[in-house]
Amino acid sequence: MATRTGRRSAIVVGAGAWGLPAALDLQDRGWDVTLVERFEPGGPSASNGGSTRLWRLADTQPWRARSLRGTLDAMDRLSERLKEPVYRRTGLLWRDDASLPAVAESLTAIGEPVERISADRVGEAFAGLRSDGRDALYVEQAGVVHIHRLLQRGLEAFIEAGGAYLPHTRVTAIEPGDASATVRFERGERRSADQVLVAAGPGTAELLPGLGIALPLTPYIEQVVYVGDPVGAPPAPDLPGLVDCPPETPAEHGPDSAGVYAMPNGASGYKIGLDRPLRPLAGGTLGEDLDRRPDPARTETIRARVARDLTSIVPQVLGTQVCTWTDSGDGDFIIGRIHPSVVLACGDSGEGFKYAAFMGEYLAALVAGEPTDAEFDRHWDPARFGTATAPRRHYSPIGRH
Numbered sequence: 174m175a176t177r178t179g180r181r182s183a184i185v186v187g188a189g190a191w192g193l194p195a196a197l198d199l200q201d202r203g204w205d206v207t208l209v210e211r212f213e214p215g216g217p218s219a220s221n222g223g224s225t226r227l228w229r230l231a232d233t234q235p236w237r238a239r240s241l242r243g244t245l246d247a248m249d250r251l252s253e254r255l256k257e258p259v260y261r262r263t264g265l266l267w268r269d270d271a272s273l274p275a276v277a278e279s280l281t282a283i284g285e286p287v288e289r290i291s292a293d294r295v296g297e298a299f300a301g302l303r304s305d306g307r308d309a310l311y312v313e314q315a316g317v318v319h320i321h322r323l324l325q326r327g328l329e330a331f332i333e334a335g336g337a338y339l340p341h342t343r344v345t346a347i348e349p350g351d352a353s354a355t356v357r358f359e360r361g362e363r364r365s366a367d368q369v370l371v372a373a374g375p376g377t378a379e380l381l382p383g384l385g386i387a388l389p390l391t392p393y394i395e396q397v398v399y400v401g402d403p404v405g406a407p408p409a410p411d412l413p414g415l416v417d418c419p420p421e422t423p424a425e426h427g428p429d430s431a432g433v434y435a436m437p438n439g440a441s442g443y444k445i446g447l448d449r450p451l452r453p454l455a456g457g458t459l460g461e462d463l464d465r466r467p468d469p470a471r472t473e474t475i476r477a478r479v480a481r482d483l484t485s486i487v488p489q490v491l492g493t494q495v496c497t498w499t500d501s502g503d504g505d506f507i508i509g510r511i512h513p514s515v516v517l518a519c520g521d522s523g524e525g526f527k528y529a530a531f532m533g534e535y536l537a538a539l540v541a542g543e544p545t546d547a548e549f550d551r552h553w554d555p556a557r558f559g560t561a562t563a564p565r566r567h568y569s570p571i572g573r574h
Contacts, residue, residue: 180203180204180205181203181204181205181367181368181541182204182205182206182207182366182367182368183196183199183204183205183206183207183366183367183368183369183370183540184206184207184209184354184356184364184366184368184369184370185199185206185207185208185209185369185370185372186209186344186347186356186369186370186371186372186373186380187209187210187211187371187372187373187374187376187377188208188209188210188213188214188324188328188338188340189210189214189324189372189374189525190320190521190525190526190528190529190532191372191518191521191525191528191529191532191533191536192208192210192370192372192373192518193208193214193323193324193327193328193331193533194251194323194327194529194530194532194533194534194536195370195372195518195532195533195536195537195540196208196331196336197251197254197327197330197331197334197533198533198534198536198537199537199540199541200331200334200335200336201254201537202537202541204540204541205335205337206331206336206337207336207337207338207339207364207366208331208336208337208338208339209339209342209344209356209358210338210339210340210341210342211341211342211343211344211373211376212340212341213340213341214324214325214328223320223321223397223438223444223494223496224319224320224321224438224439224441225317225318225319225320225436225437225438225439225444226317226318226320226436226525226526226527227265227315227316227317227318227414227416227434227435227436227527228241228244228245228248228260228315228316228317228318228526228527229241229265229267229312229314229315229316229414229416229527230242230245230280230283230285230312230314230315231265231267231276231279231280231287231310231312231315231416232276232279233272233275233276233279234275234279235278235279235282235283236548236549236552237279237552238279238280238282238283238285239282239283239548240528240531240546240549241527241528242283242285243531244527244528244529244530244531245314247530247531247533247534248260248318248530248531250530250534251323251327251529251530251533254330255322255323255326255327255330256326257322257326258319258322259318259319259322259323259326259529259530260316260317260318260319261316261317261319262313262314262315262316263315263316263317263412263413263414263436263437264311264312264313264315264316264413264414265311265312265315265316265413265414265415265416266290266295266298266299266302266309266310266311266312266413266414266415266416266417267309267310267311267312267416267418268295268302268305268307268308268309268310268415268416268417268418269307269309269416269418270307270418270420270421271421272418273289273308273309273310276310277289277310280312285312285313285314286313287310287311287312288310288311288312289308289309289310290308290309290310290311291308292304292305292306292307292308292309295308295309298311298413299412299413299415300410300412300485301410301483301484301485301486302415302482302483302484302485303481303482303483303484305420305482307420311413315413315414316414316436317414317436317437317438318526318527318529320526320529323526323529323530342358342359342360343358343359344356344357344358344359344373344376344380345357345358345359346380346383347369347371347380347383347384347515348383349369349384349511349512349513349514349515350512350513350514351513351514352367352513352514353365353366353367353514354366354367354368354369354512354514354515356369367514368514368515368516368540368541369514369515369516370515370516370518370536370540371384371515371516371517371518371519372518372519372536373519374392374497374498374499374519374521374525375390375392375454375497375498375499377390377499377517377519378390378392378499384511384512384515384517386511386517386555388501388502388507388519388520388555388558389501389502389503389558390499390500390501390502390507390519390520391453391454391499391500391502392453392454392497392498392499392500393450393451393452393453393454393497393498393499393500394450394451394452394453394454394462394464394465394495394496394497395446395450395451395495395496395497395498395523396446396451396467396468396471396472396493396494396495397444397445397446397475397493397494398444398445398446398471398472398475398476398490398492398493398494399438399441399442399443399444399445399490399491399492399493399494400442400443400445400475400476400479400486400487400488400489400490400491401441401442401443401486401487401489401491402442402487402489403487403489403491405487407439407440407442408440408441408442408443408487408491409437409438409442409443409486409487410443410485410486411437412437412443412485412486413437414434414435414436414437415433415434415435415436415445415483416432416433416434417432417433417434417435417482418432418448419431419432419448431447431448431449432447432448432449433445433446433447433448433478433482434446434448435483441491441492442486442491442492443479443483443486445475445478445479445483446475447471447474447475447478450498451468451471451495454497465495465496466495467493467494467495472490472493476488476489476490498521498522498523498525499519499520499521499522500520500522500523501519501520501521501522502520502558503557504522505520505522505552505553506518506519506520506521506522506524506528506552506553507519507520507553507555507558508535508536508539508553508554508555509539509550509553509554509555509556510539511555516536516539516540517555518532518536535549
């Protein structure tokens, strides 16, 4: 349906890592866009709290490394669009028993240099990292996404360009049609548009029955800890990011050998988490579980890991953060058109923000009916789950956050 401006219209459900950049890109394509957010971007109940997320090109699969290479180019374009950088390069150390050849091969396939670091030199590539007998890879193309900057400046730019923003608005149903779709809100209101993009993170599962689709989505609660010197300036050394995969023989490496993902976080110290969710979201829905209290036991486990393995960082807790992410059942995104008027983007599997700028462009092209990359379309196609009606709880491998 044409709006009063004569332009095509879209409603984007979810103003987070994927929905907000997509709304911006649709605006740039000349669409009238309404952006609906249940909470507020970056707020305590959303899945995008904190100030940084890890980005990297390192992955064990060449097709995914190629998609990650696209995220770097897209972050440059989004930084130019918002007139300030949305990411920073810090480098990354990836340590593992088995995955190093596959990661090196994937990086080589996309033309990225990679350096193998012997086990006795890991403390040189990452100051103070305790050797555990495993080699690592150092990858230059990695760093942090400035998520607050991306969300805040992105939302400002969206509103400045005339976008309609509806915060604290819960969507209860989406009614698709051949030529348009209607979105119903909890307050009884409704709006219609030519296209609807559903990018609602863990809130997506509540909308699927009304869309006639069942997918294996399992939302989880995740906890990270910020550590460093409370009187230091900066509070933590200038270190690269870290993906420390779980050892193949965990008994040899201590009682808690879950994988670790970590990154510099500027004035807040060094951010670190275990690659093990704190717990599933109760009932699998946001409506039943808004508890974001940190677990003291998890905090102490992470602090102890820092004291043991990251010896250049003062093992003092500066803060904690609890947020959500949604497993897709096989670790890959679920993205595609599910009705003539509805595009679905869910199952971030802990990797939403490293893809944020890329997804803005990719999802906008899907909504607009423009060509997209056939390989990514195939890997992320919702139809790959067939007629499955129950979530298959599956925890994705290391480095998904």
